[in-house]
Amino acid sequence: MSETYDYIIVGSGTAGGLLAYNLTQAGARCLLIEAGKNFRKETFPRLEGDASAQMYWGGGFELSHDASMAFLRGKVVGGGSIVNQGLMDRFDEVAFDDWRAESGVDFFSLAAMAPYYDAVEAKLALHTFTAVERNQNAEKFVAGCEACGYEWKYLRRGQADCGLEEGNDCIGCLNGCHRDSKQSSMVVFVRPAEALGLELVTETEVEWVEPAGEVVRVHASQAGTAKTYQARRLILSGGALGTTAVLLRSGFKPRYPALGKYFASHPQFMFFAIYDEEINAHQGYFQTVNSKDPRFRPRGFKLENVFAGPASSALLFTGYGRAHHEIMRQYCHMACAEVAIRDENAGEIEVGKNGRLAIKKQLTDQDRRRMKDGTAVLKEILAASGARQVIESPLYFGLHLMGGSRMGTDPATSVVEPDYKLRGFDNIYVCDSSLYPNAPGINPALTVMALSQRLSEQLTRS
Ligand SMILES: Cc1cc2nc3c(=O)[nH]c(=O)nc-3n(C[C@H](O)[C@H](O)[C@H](O)COP(=O)(O)OP(=O)(O)OC[C@H]3O[C@@H](n4cnc5c(N)ncnc54)[C@H](O)[C@@H]3O)c2cc1C
Incomplete structure (x- = not known):
């Protein structure tokens, strides 16, 4: 048994790192537990395949129960923020209005969240791209949008x-x-917090948690060895799948009918456009522009101008042997964009008797309509930009994993109270993307941080 910490935080990702920093800085004795490895900039794997294997859950991606959709989530100190693209968007009123209506939580509004967005943004170096940073991939996307009369943004x-x-x-x-x-x-957050006295244990997976009166016990596995830690307060920040799995494994499902439900992932559908001239989309910035057309938001999709390294791109094309070789031969002539949809939160996370996750997530009829609608627009844009061929990848995936332990006022449809406490417990908190009431259709990370900032201010006041 460990010493009794003021806080144990499970998961060092977008939420957990910020919470660990703020609470440590405020003088609390904190333990941060992370399942993944602890790399530094000098030691991150250099090979694309090796990086996937070492820094993602499932060794690259996890599949839905019927293998129709893939999910990507970081398993590394820094979590999703190590493997994500780092795009930082505030929510709009549409997202917060929907959240408020669905959850009954009154601070889900632009005005109420503004101070927390401000506080987080003050801690980050933020950069808005400009014209000089557009590579040929971006040029094609912009040219296509402008030819078709669609708005785009940096x-x-x-x-x-x-x-x-x-x-x-x-x-x-x-x-x-x-x-x-x-x-x-x-x-x-994590490195500066360590300098302030944060204790970090890595390659240690929390299996279940146990409320024990004044303290909470955390049962984990470290290289096959059972470990138990305890704290006066526990914060679960393992992400939508990680936090929900810990709560399910801890036997809370009978208590919370909504646990594991309302899972969403902003499914993404990739398109590669091939041009006569070289595009060299692997050179320059990875992603500088995307769609901003006001007609797309109500239709539930957005268009992102992205790219992938050769190993990841190769995975996205069908065919073997000569057919696959023929596509890859044109790698330097490819631009890439994707349709990302604001999906319905109809997914469900379960944990089997063996403790393994089952992610039940299929596209609903509305999701498919949104995907088809976005696809038609994107194909129009790519054709207008001069593409001679467009390849649609059959594999689609979710990178923004949300819900499963959602926040709300109704015990029938939520698990976490508006004060971030696991309903019925005074010393167990949930703070990460698992408490999202539904899919916002906007990059989630900045709002995960703003919500974490809000909780840390609440805790340091108490
Ligand atoms: C490839 C990719 C690109 C993305 N790009 C963007 C983007 O540009 N902008 C944006 O806003 N969002 C982006 N996202 C999504 C964003 O990264 C996530 O929404 C965000 O990181 C979620 O934060 P979180 O704190 O909920 O979870 P995470 O950041 O995933 O952190 C959870 C941490 O908990 C750990 N953990 C889980 N379970 C346990 C356990 N049982 N024991 C110990 N540790 C555990 C995990 O290993 C992980 O480190 C992207 C995601 C991916 C995968």
Whole structure:
């Protein structure tokens, strides 16, 4: 049994890192437990396949129970913020109005969340792209949007020093930033918190938690060895799948009928456009623009101008042998964009008797309509930009995993109270993307941080 900490935080990702920093800075004795490995910028794996295997749950991606959809989530100190693209968007009124209506939580509003967004943004180096940073992939997307009369915008990203002007061209953002430029939770929060006295244990997976009066016990496995830690307060920040799995394994399902339900993931559908001229989308910034057309939001989709390294791209194409070789041969002539939909939260997370996750998630009829609607628009844009062929990947995936332990006022449809407490417990909190009431249709990370900022202010006041 460990010493009794003031706080144990499970998961060092987007939420957990910020909470650990704020609480440690306020003088609390904190233990941060992370299932993944502890890399530094010098030690992140250099091979694309190796990075996937070492820094993602499931060794790359996890599949839905019927293998129709893949999910990506980071398993590493810094969590999702190490493997994500670092795009930082505030929610709009549509997202918060829907959240408020669905959850009954009154602080889900732009006005009430503004101070927390402000506080988080003040901690991050944020950069909004400009015309000089557009690579040929972005040029094609912009040209296509303008030819069709669709609005587009520059993206805002958490990055401090990518060094593109010095010739750095790493496009390694999804495999751990080798420059500590990307504003990951590891760079901005975990390392500074360690300097302030945060205790971090890694490669340690929390299996279940046990309320025990004044303390909460946390049962974990470290390289096959059982470990038990205890604290006066526990914060679960393992992400939608991680936190929900811990609560399910702890036997809370009979108590909370909504536990595991309302899972959403913003499914993404990738399209590669091939041009006569070289595009070299792997050079320059990975992603600088996306759609901003006001007609798309009510239709439930957005268009992202993205790219992938050769190994990841190769996975997305069908065919074997010569047919696959023929596609890959054209890699330097490809631009890429995707349709991302605001999906219904009809997914369900379960844990089997063996403790393994089952992610039940299929596209609903509305999801399919949104995907088809977005696909038609994107194909129009790519054709207008001069593409001679468009390849649609049959594999689609979710990167924004949300819900499962959602926040709300109704015990029938939620698990976590508006004060972030697991309903019925005074010393167990949930703070991460698992408490999202539904899919906002907007990049989730900045709001995960703003919600974490809000909880840490609440806790340091109490
Ligand atoms: C490839 C990719 C690109 C993305 N791009 C963007 C983007 O540009 N902008 C954006 O807003 N969002 C993006 N996202 C999504 C964003 O990263 C997530 O929404 C966000 O990280 C969720 O934060 P979280 O704190 O809920 O969970 P996470 O950041 O996933 O952190 C959870 C942590 O808990 C750990 N953990 C889980 N279970 C346990 C356990 N039982 N014991 C110990 N540790 C555990 C995990 O290993 C992980 O480190 C992207 C995601 C991916 C995968």
